[in-house]
Amino acid sequence: MIAYILKRLSIGIATLIVASIVVFSVLEIVPGDPAQLMLGMNATEDALAALREQMGLNQPLVMRYLDWAGGLLRGDFGQSFTYSSPVIDLIAERAAVSLPLAVIALVMSTAIAIPVGLFAASRRGKAGDAVAMGAAQFGVAVPNFWFALILIYVFAVWLRLVPAGGFPGWEAGLWAGVKALLLPAIALALPQAAILARVTRSALLEVLGEDYIRTARAKGMPRRSVLWRHALRNAMIPVLTILGLQFAFLLAGTIIIENVFYLPGLGRLVFQAITQRDLIVVEGVVMLLVASVIIVNVIVDLCYALVDPRLRTR
Template sequence: MLVYASKRILIGIVTLLAASIVVFSILEVVPGDPARLMLGMNATDDAVRTLQEQMGLNQPLLERYFRWLGGLLTGDFGRSFTYSVPVISLIAERIAVSLPLALISLALSTAIAIPVGVFSASRRGSIADTASMGVAQIGVAIPNFWFALLLVYVFAVVLRLVPAGGFPGWNAGVWLGLKSLILPSIALALPQAAILARVTRSALLDVLGEDYIRTARAKGLTRRRVLYDHALRNAFIPVLTILGLQFAFLLAGTIIIENVFYLPGLGRLVFQAITQRDLIVVEGVVMLLVATVIVVNLLVDLSYAIVDPRLRSRS
């Protein structure tokens, strides 16, 4: 297990380093002078030169990269030129919204998808199987922003059960904060649950066709015990893969939903930073999201070894 984990950690570190080079390089080759784009085309040359010095744009490329990388490693993400505050404080403020939103959405998605997938696989070919997978297909096809608008109209405008948007802050109370995240979480969770339910069903059907499942049935084990004790655990590897990808998407890919519900999260921060040409913020947030994806994938890889001990013996 230690060798397996060491290999995955090493791969994660190399991937993170490669990602930092890509992110830094892409923003470096963006057309136009970042300082002039921030100040506007009518800015004076003196003002542009001053901002270039503050941003370190007058230094050699490699020196700028290693200085930026060293700052990331020490928690110094730079200072936003739009908000005039450290980038790390902006991220900390926004992740307090995005992280609970992603976790609630993932928990809701998993709580719906796993039982539906198991139910559908255990009744393969039945009307219930066809109906549940039909609903899942609709969930995959419906855009989450359209579903979000529908939820706002029904539950916020018509029924007035929850707020239509905005975030009061956790200082206003945990319940008020969670209440403002209910509709966004549902809007994010249901399409992801549809995908996960289909993957769970497909993985279970593959496992149920294996020889050891037929042997377990031949020994007289009940259908329920075969399904939950033998098949479900062995079908969990593709399910864990999708869960890891979904968490990364829910944390990093919520720009549309956060704009629909006017939530001050990471996705909205990146969107605003791009429109304002605040490249320091863009670099910091993107690298944080990349690191999160790599860490989540590492945890998923380690969970593979827990679910399937054969992977540990091969490493």
């Protein structure tokens, strides 16, 4: 087990190093002078020289990368030119919105998808299976921003149960913050639940055909116990894979939803930084999101070993 954990951690660290090189290189391959790109064509030479000094553009390439990577390890992501604030402070402020939103959406998605997948797999070829998978196919096909607009019209405009957008801040109270995130979380969760339900059904159908499942049924074990105690656990590896990918998507890919609901999250921060040509912010946020995806994938790999003991010996 220890060897398995060390192997996965080493792969994650190596991937993170390669990703940092790629993210840093993006700034270097931007045509022209990065300082000129950020300040515009009308910038003075003094302003350009000051920004080049701030970004370390007057140093060799290798030294710039080492300084930047070392700063990341120390929690120093640089200084935002647009906001005149440390990038790490901007990320912490926006992550307080994006992270809870991703967690709520993932919990909703899982709570919907696994029971639906179990229901469909246990009724393969019957009307219940067709209805469940038809609804899942609809959820996959429809964009989440369409769900978002429908939810705003029904629950915010018509019923007036929740706000249509914006975020009051956690200082306004836990319920006020959660209430503002409910509609965006549902809009994000429904398409992801549809994907996860289909994967759960497929994995369960494969497991239900195994000999040990037939043996358990032959011994008179209740159908519910066979599904939950034996079939679901052995079908969890592909489900965990999709869960890991979905959390990474929910954390890093919420630009459209955050703009629809006017939420001050990481996705909106990246969008604003790109439009304002604040490359330091873009670089820092993208690196943080890449690191979060790698960390989630390492955690999923470790969960594989908990679900399937055979992997612990590899």
